[in-house]
Amino acid sequence: MIAAALVVVSAWPASGDTLEARVAACLACHGEKGQSAVPEVPSLGAQPAFYLLIQLFMFRERMRVVEVMNRMTQGLSDDDLRSLADTIAKLPSPPPAGDPPDPARMERAQALIEQHRCNFCHNRNYSGEQSVPRLAGQREDYLVKALREYKNNTRRAYDASMADVLYLINDEQILDLAYFLARVR
Incomplete structure (x- = not known):
């Protein structure tokens, strides 16, 4: 690469x-x-x-x-x-991951999203807006990488909101969040 x-x-x-x-x-x-x-x-x-x-x-x-x-x-x-x-x-949005979703992982991620209000900034359909990125259909491996980087403060953003949100989220939860977001339509 x-x-x-x-x-x-x-x-x-x-x-x-x-x-x-x-x-x-x-x-x-x-x-x-x-x-x-x-x-x-x-x-x-x-x-x-x-x-x-x-x-x-x-x-x-x-x-x-x-x-x-x-x-x-x-x-x-x-x-x-x-x-x-x-x-x-203006390019088209990425399609969601094509494999059938695991209901248990999707449910765990949705509970985390509600708890941490991810859909407040990223929108209910995770399309993002203004300075907030689209997450729906994003590559799962990239989401895992980005979330881990925000959590351990190796990825800078223009504010600390992501590091603050991810502070209490463990790696298994990061994997579930990325799994869910990659499959959102």
Whole structure:
């Protein structure tokens, strides 16, 4: 995966290239139409544009460190970031995981969601809005990775709300949450 990422970064269009070329470079990892097939790489389709803009800004400014993304956003203007975010946000939402859901895991996750009010910020259908990401249909492995990073404070956000929410949630519960969210329609 690292080799593939290095190839994409080395092929990243110069700042004068077209928006279409830049989006194509994004989709090399994040998948055709924003539907990622790469382990631990998120699907970006139907993410709120403002959320995407914030993430791109955080990558560019190295406020969120993921080397490949830091390199990809280096040298891009605010207008470049806005154009990328607006274009990617228009891609279709990812489909939910296709396997039949385990009712016990779904029920445990729903109880956690009610207890911690996940659907207050992320919406009842987990589509996100404004600065809050879409979770519905996201890759399960990516959700596990992101939730663990928020819990152990290795992933920065623009506020501490996720770390606060996840403080009391154990790893088994993280697995159930990710399982549920990957299967939400």
